[in-house]
Amino acid sequence: MATAIVLNLIIFLPTLAALILLFVPAWATEAIRRLTLGATLLVFLISLRLIVPGFGDPHNPLEQIISQARFVAGEGGYQNIIQIPWIPSFDIFYFLGLDGLSLPLVLLTTFLSVLAAAASWSITKHVKAYSILFLLLETGMLGVFTALDFFLFYVFWEVMLLPMYFLIGIWGGPRREYAAIKFFLFTLVGSVLMLIALLVMYYNSDVRRLSEQQRREALLHESVITKSLAPSEKPLHTFNLVALAKLGQAEDSPFTQQGLFGKSLAWWCFLLLLIGFLIKVPSVPVHTWLPDAHVEAPTPISMILAGVLLKMGGYGILRICYPIFPSAAYELAWLVSLLGLVSMVYGAFAAMAQKDFKRLVAYSSVSHMGYVVLGIGAWSLVPGIWDSQYWKMGMNGAMFQMIAHGLSSAGMFFMVGVLYDRVHHREIDRFGGIYGKMPAYSALAFGLFFAALGLPGLCGFIGEVLVVLASFRYSVTIAIIAASVMILTAGYILWTIQRVYLGPEYRGPHAEGLTPLTPREFSIGAALLIPAVVLGVYPQALFQYMAPSVERTVDEIAGWMRRGEIASPNGLPTAAHPNDAIREGFVQNWQPEAKANANTNANTAGSTEERVDTNTEPNTEANRKTNMNAKAELSTQPKAEVNLVAHAVASAEGG
């Protein structure tokens, strides 16, 4: 009960504030701004209390309620669950919960909302409408990250569409209408595809296929469990994402049945959802709305857009696509990784070519979100080796990169906005010498740009390096290209810093406007830079919440793969990876002694478990032996993947 109150409060407090704002006269702009900031701040403080112990009186009933809702670190499962029947006719539940994937994003959202509300003092037109829409947007975003019912997820996903359209369309730059409709259309196409997948998933799901144990594990509502136990001819559909994942990973998954054009339903649903989410990420080739939306959106909205909205795509892929359709994900892993890689490269080159400061930052977002997609997509889990540590590392990296990018990109957009407010242009070539005029501002900007660049010690580094390391195991080519994108990133960011901040003096228009930062602006910049440094130095602060859930997700998929392997040795798709040959060769070279011992060990390694494990498809005799040995060797490594991740970070930073 207590948890229900807290989580609902986090989501709907902004809506409540918006309703209150309706009754505030429109001329009281300062009061409206303060109320908005106060509401977002309150939401942030409540959400912060999910992870921070309280200092108040422990006997205070409010304090007790909030401390009951504390999120327990180190657990992979869902916490703070609320489940209320909503539309029983369609098996829809008002089902919310938090786990390690959603908690960091919820915190990021509430945090950035406070900063964006603080940055909204630059908005002078129709402040009341702006604040109301802004608060509704926050509710939508928080709802997306906490919903565990697919229908509810979809509703929240769409709810944040409308405020965003108006926020760009009314308060944006000169081409705001074009940008707003483009944003709306792209997202709507994505969500329409999602709607089709949602219906197909719903109709083909059947809770009765799960064992009672699984039904309880899937957190199905008590009424559903009771209903499903009664004998019935009719299937019992569900929108429960956890139950859908269990169904998708079951051996006789209902989604494996044949769909159109010889592909399974899972394949189609995965593709539809992937397109929907990739539009949001955004990934090449559906990224074109992003530069326009960013350039036209007002600064606080750009911060939210880059900081939170883009994360919904990555979150959706991780929460919905992969756990529910592992078979399709495995088959299309090459596509996901490739799109991630192309986004990284293309975004970096495009950023380098931009003349508009904001557009440059927008393309850097495309490039940085590419890491997220690549980290998720680099399916280094090879049948036979069963080493999921690197994939976990990649997924952890992707999640970390989402948070890191949320901080750094919001910071960069804010920095651009500060400059634009002063000189009213964004042309990089007409800047220069800002450092001399605004030293404090420039120092903050350096910090945030370096965080985006991925300088060790700042947050951007951790995510990027983990993703690159993890993709090394998937495909060396991809890893090499991904690593070189870091150089490109450094290139365009350093070049930008040189052109904008360094140089002798500012020669552009409105030079007189270059006044030092106001305390409000300074505190926003500092508030973004401090966590960027903290997370860069002590990533464990985030990993302790995130890693268990990421690992649970990967372990479930790995478990599905093993079961599939046992059930049908040739059941899994084989030519799924772009350069299988390279990877296979790499695996062999990577463990030369294993290769050498292959023949001698072949007979001794015949324990039943391993025989089952090594029953893989494409392998030749020699290959299989290699795999066997690799497995044998890896099993001796410590199991604690969190340590491995921390290890990798530490060694990479040290080197």
Added chain:
Amino acid sequence: MNLLHWIGQLEGDAYRSLRLFAPEGLVCATMLLLLLSRMLLPSRRRLPYWLAFVGVFAALAAAVMQWPFFALLPQLPHTAVGGFTGLLRFDTLGLFFRILFFGFSAVFILFLGMTRLPPDEDVGEFLVLYLASILGLCVMASADHLLMVLLGMEMAGVPSYILAGFIKSRRASGEAAVKFALFGAASAGVMLYGMTLLAGSLGSLHLPTMGMRLAAWTDPSAFAARAPVLVLGLLMLLVGLAFKLSAVPFHFWVPDVFEGSAAEVGAYLSTVSKAGALILLIRVASGLLGADATIPRLPDPAQFAAAASRFDMPADSRPVIREGVIQAGAAADRNGDPNVRPVAFARQDSTAEHSTAEHSTSELGSPAQLVSRFLAAVIAVLAAVSCTFGNLAAYGQRNFKRLLAYSTIAHAGYMLMPVAAAVAMWRTQPELARWALAASALYVAIYLIMNLGAFATTAFLRDAFQSETIDDFAGWIRVSPSLTVAVAVIMFSLIGLPPLAGFVAKFAAFASLTYSGLWALLVIGAVNTAISLFYYLRVVKVMVLDAPSEAVAAMPPMGKGAVTFLAVLAASLLVLGVLWQPLFTWAKAAAGAL
């Protein structure tokens, strides 16, 4: 059985039927009172509105009071009550639509009283015509006989031709009326011809009887010989229905009539008039496909009488039908078990399979199955074409009413989608077919609110601007913010964005397509949602984002009545979008009658 006895039976039947027909009777009485008041109290300008409102409200109350009785019927087991010697059929689905019609009318008359479209001296006539048309729609909702189908359509149609031309001073209005009447007459003619073909090949006009005859054609060669006539008859019948539904390619009248006639008339034509056509389509399909459970399943008389007396209903209500059906029912009765029925009527609830196995088998199946597939295909094509054409054509419109006309065509397409799904699943998965019908009933209920809101907007704006061109409304939010927000909510609901009711309607409709496996239609519907974004959003964009012209900026804000009216409609869309379980439960109960 002598003649007197027969007349006596008829008399009893008429009395029973009239009691079930009470809501319509109240509407008739209201019409008479309206005409009388025009004669006796011509100076009371507002009186007709009040009379009509009270009358319609009484009809609504009478209809709502019948609901518990009909809701109890399926448990007896008995799903419908025949009326007027089987010409009409009273059941939950019909009652659902009649309640919608009366409820809509009550709101519509309030709205008329607000805009005061008809000149004060003609209000009485306008309302009489409107109520006459509603009466026709009620007949359509209960029709169980092709004669009543035609009668209902003409009763609803002829007054609406006059309503379309009611503004006598406007040339376009007259043109619209003539065009409407010509199209209407032509399509009615085609439909009548189709009916004769059907009657000739099936030997009856009574829909359940026709369905039974159709199911009795087990000999494939005999069926093949008569199939062309049957198909032609069905197609011609569908022409008339498609005209009323404004489905492509029988939509040509829609934009011109909507543009020419007043927005109030458009509000009527695009909402309840369409709903009437939809229920009629469902009636024809359900009759022909023989999923009629009433006939052989005669209720336990004692139970029935008890239920009827509890709800003050005629205790001896019975389906009174033609001899063929009575024989079938009697045969079932003779076997001792009232639930044993001829094979052709076997309801497959208990064996409802959730696979489309029957569809994929290569054998042709029974005639009823063939007809079901044929009808489903035709309706699906109509739906797909209407939806796509409507949305594409709406894109270029500058006139708000014309835009809404094309939007109406598109929504006719969406509305037909669950019907296509239901017809496709009728023989194989009756449970899911009923579900699909519930989805279409839900769609209609929500669509009534949305489109009334949209047309009310045009009427209010016309009164304020003397213009119906969208671009003239630029920056309207500066003048009347609350009204514009309400309009925006209605437009977004028409697109189908959550958490508004329009999304719920589309969601349920698309879900039924998933059930029936009509994938192509699902994709077309989904893509159309994205297309429709443009033109609805443009209305909102012009009102909200564009800078107001000087003329707009100088305008006084909208009256409180208009704002309240639209705000209530918008708020109900929001509430229904979140809490739609009760409405859907009601729709499901309604669809349980088939």
